[in-house]
Amino acid sequence: MTDTIEALVDHACLIVHGPDQRGMVAEVAALITRNKGNIISLDQHSSDPEGGDFFQRVVFHRPNLLAAHPEIEADLDRTLQPFGMKWRMVDMSTRKRMAVLASKSDHCLLDLLWRHRRGELPVSIPMVISNHTSVAEDVRAFGVPFFHVPSQEGPDKSESEAAILKLLAGNVDFVVLARYMQVISNDFLEKVGVPVINIHHSFLPAFIGAAPYRKAKDRGVKLIGATAHYVTEELDEGPIIEQDVVRVTHGETAQDLQRRGADVERAVLSRAVLWHAQDRVIRQHNHTIVFA
CATH class of the missing domain: 3.40.50.170 (Formyl transferase, N-terminal domain)
Structure with missing residues (x-):
């Protein structure tokens, strides 16, 4: 028996990084929630809470992710650009x-x-x-x-x-x-x-x-x-x-x-x-x- 790593259908990995500032974790969580996503795992790091850099990796499940992908990306642009954040979202069903x-x-x-x-x-x-x-x-x-x-x-x-x-x-x-x-x-x-x-x-x-x-x-x-x-x-x-x-x-x-x-x-x-x-x-x- 082997421990295989399966491709995760309807799962996305979201990477966010940019200048650290108050409220970023809440903004990302709220964005995923309003797009009908459920957060599976979340990791984050700040190089300095005052003027440092913020890094976050979030894995979430969203039914019919492929169809919703463009809408989620548009919401990411609207939400994160005012904060000066860069982001990328990866469909985890594709190796x-x-x-x-x-x-x-x-x-x-x-x-x-x-x-x-x-x-x-x-x-x-x-x-x-x-x-x-x-x-x-x-x-x-x-x-x-x-x-x-x-x-x-x-x-x-x-x-x-x-x-x-x-x-x-x-x-x-x-x-x-x-x-x-x-x-x-x-x-x-x-x-x-x-x-x-x-x-x-x-x-x-x-x-x-x-x-x-x-x-x-x-x-x-x-x-x-x-x-x-x-x-x-x-x-x-x-x-x-x-x-x-x-x-x-x-x-x-x-x-x-x-x-x-x-x-x-x-x-x-x-x-x-x-x-x-x-x-x-x-x-x-x-x-x-x-x-x-």
């Missing part, structure tokens, strides 16, 4: 489309595919793209289309990135780099038009480059971990979604560290994907509010 980019290292990729097959991730996966063919058969065994786009030698990756962008265009809602060992260019980020999530070991930048676990072992590290974040023009410095660590000892080999690091990477990335797919993450500049 986000997630493309995965991978290289030879397959632990994060296969974990996402396995969780998706078990119904633990509320996404669809229209494609996996890799610059190597070594994972092709494993991906196809999950019934997911696989595309091979070789990486170009040298710093200019424009041709391979153009091929990837052509595959992604109009087909995905976000992209996950599951240990995709290529640097993503600023041009790619501008053109892809959807959020990109990356996972890396938390040794960066202290152990940047090849063989990070060997370098970590040589330095005698006591903690290893992983970080999932949104990709921005600043390499590996985008808004952080999730992190975790495990304690290690001097008795563990570099291979032990790598194995345990892979476990952490899988867990951290799957949580980040889940929270993004459920609209639990609100980006604010280079910061995130995560209603997990």
Whole structure:
């Protein structure tokens, strides 16, 4: 028996953020009530009650939501714009489309595919793209289309990135780099038009480059971990979604560290994907509010 995450028919997720001010919670609740909605869950955060920023995530049920959607959106505009609030409302019956980019290292990729097959991730996966063919058969065994786009030698990756962008265009809602060992260019980020999530070991930048676990072992590290974040023009410095660590000892080999690091990477990335797919993450500049 598996614990699956079902698509929620007639459920909407409303995200509201803007300048904090008195009465916002009541305004949102009243809006949902007069549109015949019933609040299922509500999370909120204020960075400062005096002059800070307000963030709210509300899940509500409304019979015949699809038909009522335009009317609710119009009411949101009328109600929230005078307060300077931004908002977005998501129909929770529609799963986000997630493309995965991978290289030879397959632990994060296969974990996402396995969780998706078990119904633990509320996404669809229209494609996996890799610059190597070594994972092709494993991906196809999950019934997911696989595309091979070789990486170009040298710093200019424009041709391979153009091929990837052509595959992604109009087909995905976000992209996950599951240990995709290529640097993503600023041009790619501008053109892809959807959020990109990356996972890396938390040794960066202290152990940047090849063989990070060997370098970590040589330095005698006591903690290893992983970080999932949104990709921005600043390499590996985008808004952080999730992190975790495990304690290690001097008795563990570099291979032990790598194995345990892979476990952490899988867990951290799957949580980040889940929270993004459920609209639990609100980006604010280079910061995130995560209603997990």
